[in-house]
Amino acid sequence: MRLHGGLLPRRCVELASLGEAHGFDSLWFAENPLERGTLATLGACALATTRIELGIGVWNPYLRAPAQIAMDASALDELSQGRLALGLGSGLAAPIQKLGIDNSRPLAALKECFATVRALLRGEEVNGTKLSYKTRADLPLLMAARGPQALALAGRIADGLMVSNMCPPGFAKHAASIARPKRLVQYAPCAVGPDRAKAQATMKPVLTGLLKTFWNLAQRVPAARDSLVTHSGIPESVFASGEPDERLIEAFTVTGDADDIRRRLDAYREAGVTDLVLTLVGPDPVHDMAYLLRAART
16 A cells, blocks of 8 residues: 555554555555655554555655665664665656756666665665664665666666556566566555446546646656556557546556456556555545455455
8 A cells, every 4th residue: 555745644654554454565655855754654654553564665865865765764674673665766856856956867876875775774884984783684675767777777776666656567567577676566546446437436536637747747758658658558649638538547547346456456466566556545545445455355
């Protein structure tokens, strides 16, 4: 399950506890520039849960220095008693640039970040200094990537790959063929229930917002266009319309009744996704958790 900065921290703690009680394997916390930070919420969730994995998805080396990332991640791992997974990525480029930060060489920044964080977690020195305490040396480091060069880099330096919203299973399969990850974490929005039409109606405004954001990105970033259009098989005109139809709902979300859920889960599984991380967008996420897991286990 995916939690994010649009939720109040106390609500995240409630959902984390409920997610663990319902049997979810992991919780991933998205952090975007100028939204609520994840650090405090992750700490609270670490204390409110005992079993479920807690994932950071993602921190970037522009808003957090690599040494600070190693310090904060290792402290959270201690607090959760070894349940943390750390996702790193270049972050959302435009908001970071608006803060006056030069992010023109994201792959170089990520390569250096991974090297620094991994070395510090192993107790090694970086430029003559090291952490003052012992950490979990094998804390998993995953990388968010989309373009071919980023995917290739993830395959070389990361313990797993993270794929964002608005990437269909076809893209996940393509990404896995390049990065060859041991673990592939995929984000997707989710609206479920026995009334298929109602679930689709719940998803449409959410998908409309995502469509606007990612289609605008696709005008500037060829890899974003490729992930949307090429790997979904949906014509560009559908994306440009800004109106999500059933093809877009099917390609980019987990939406509908129990049969729809099982079909979409199978599609992601066949694409090589090991961890499908869903954002529950309906008005009653507790009901949706139960319905989703019943359908998946049938």
